[in-house]
Amino acid sequence: MRTKALAPAALALLLAPLATACSGSAGAAGSSTVTVTVGYQSKTINTVTAGTLLRSLGYFEEELAARGQKEGVTYKVDWQDYATGAPITAQMTAGKIDIGSMGDFPLLINAMRGKELKQPTHLVSVTGYNLRGGLNTVVTAPDSKLESLADLRGKKVSTSVGSAADGTLVRALQRAGIDPSGGIEKLNQQPSVGASALQAGSVDALSQFVAWPGQLAYEGRAKALYDGAELNLPTFHGVTVREKFAKERPGVLDDFLRAQRKATDHLRTEPVAAAESVAKETGLPAEVVYLYNGANGIATFDPALRPELIDALKQDVPVLKDAKLVGDVDVDAFVDPEPLARVAAGSAQYPAAVAARPELWLKGEARTRSFDSPRELLKAARGADVRAAYVPDAVTGTLWFADRAVWVAEGPELRAFVTPAGAKAYVAAHQGSGARVVSFAEAGALAS
Known part of the structure; x- marks a missing residue:
């Protein structure tokens, strides 16, 4: 028996639920709506070119709008804000975040967890870096009698285990002749919790990453005890992407990296305006944002996967292995320079970091x-x-x-x-x- 053809209006009603079911999936080819989910850390302000600043400028959305017009697809960006890199990795390995930004130590955990859970990820660009390690600082209370790292022996220290700040603390203690696992009482806390603990006097020191040390010092709630740059080891934050997403939508990844470069250009040419913008979005004092992200700031912004940064990442692996946070990590396999090379082909390179001036x-x-x-x-x-x-x-x-x-x-x-x-x-x-x-x-x- 021949089936009667459906009228156009009826056919549209029949297909509507199917279109809705396909929308919102970054991996569903042919979807009418594609949602790209980006995990970022608004308070970790040397990731702003892939997070807070990029979001406020709308560059990624502009790139996707142009792509959508050509493809007949509507692209949407779901920005998800987290305090640290760990939850971003958890969401990426669950297939719920496509692109994320985090520090060097969390990036290694991201690489390992992605491989373990068969959701491999790749490092595709850098946001901000400091070649000496100055993005991490150990601080104490303003009235503390502690004057050097050696004074931390037997004391309570708050940090976020597995973070770049924890890596700085471990290395610094080792250089000071203190066993990181037994010479101090380490408390694994979120940055905000550790800051409150320091103010309450329940910990003696706090080791954290940008921008917590600068913010606490600016507000008169802490003073610096150890400058991470004394290690003279590079530290950085970077952008990681799910391999599956990168293969399914390479053009979207290119759009993100292209937008990141535009945000980097904006920050480097208009550092005060960028600091004011980030301050407005995060609630951080603009003066603190500028300390890190300014023209002579602690962080240098450049998406390039610089060899010295990749070498530093390899040096981070043993520290995390000793802490039993990772096993062997193939850094070379984790790093994928191809997407950025596509986007930056023919573009002028950013100058390397120079000595800061008053x-x-x-x-x-x-x-x-x-x-x-x-x-x-x-x-x-x-x-x-x-x-x-x-x-x-x-x-x-x-x-x-x-x-x-x-x-x-x-x-x-x-x-x-x-x-x-x-x-x-x-x-x-x-x-x-x-x-x-x-x-x-x-x-x-x-x-x-």
């Missing part, structure tokens, strides 16, 4: 001012309506707030240090020059 941000000004020396900065700041003043550590180069730094006067020179230990070590090594630790107020008076 920088002054005056209220009401949309640009900051740079100086050749800390003395010049302090002289210019005297009597001015200062929003923030930044100085690089005289040894590590890590940028810090001028009024939170430890100052050393040496003849006519004024030098700044992130930690008391750094300043004291410099003074001890320059006893014949008359070098001495001075207060911020005294440094300002000597500069005038």
Whole structure:
């Protein structure tokens, strides 16, 4: 018996549920609506070119809109915000997040878990990096009597186990001759929980990643005890993608990386505007955002998979293996430079990180001012309506707030240090020059 043909209207009603069922799946070819899910960390502000800033600028959505017009598909982006990289990895290996950004140590866990659960992932770009490791800092309470890492022996220290900040803590303790597993009492806590614990006095120190140390110092709730740049080992955050998604929708991945480069261009050319934007989105003080993401900030933004960063990632594997957080990780297989190479073909390369300079941000000004020396900065700041003043550590180069730094006067020179230990070590090594630790107020008076 011949079936009667359906009228166009009836056919549309019949197909509507099918179209709805297909929508929202990034992997369903031919869907009328494709949702791309991006996991990011809004408070981890050196990931902003793949997260907070990128989202606010709308560059990814613009790229997808252009693609959708050509393909006859509607693309949507589901931005999911997390405090750390671990839950992003959990969602990626469950097939629920397509693209994510996280720090170097979590990236290795991402690689291992993806392989174990047969949802392999790949590192495809970098967001921000610091070649010495200055993105991680150990801080103590403002009135703490602890003055060096050696003073942490037997103390309670909060960190996020498996994070880059935990890696810094482990390595720093080892260099100080302290057993990371038995020489301190380590508490595995989310950054916000650890910050509260430090303020309540239930822990003696907090080891965390950008932007927590800078925020706590800026707000007068902590002081730096150890500058991660003392390790002189690169640390970075990067973008990881599910292999299945990358194979099914390579053009969408290209769109994301293209949009990330645009966000990087914006941040590098308009650092103050970018800091203000990120501050608005996250609730962080713009002055803190600029400390890390500014023109001379602690983080350098460049999507390139630089060889020194990949080498550092390989050096991170034994640290995580000792902590029994990963087994063997094939870093070379995890890193996939091809997508970024496609997007950046023929584009000018970003310049490498340069030594930071003292920088002054005056209220009401949309640009900051740079100086050749800390003395010049302090002289210019005297009597001015200062929003923030930044100085690089005289040894590590890590940028810090001028009024939170430890100052050393040496003849006519004024030098700044992130930690008391750094300043004291410099003074001890320059006893014949008359070098001495001075207060911020005294440094300002000597500069005038």
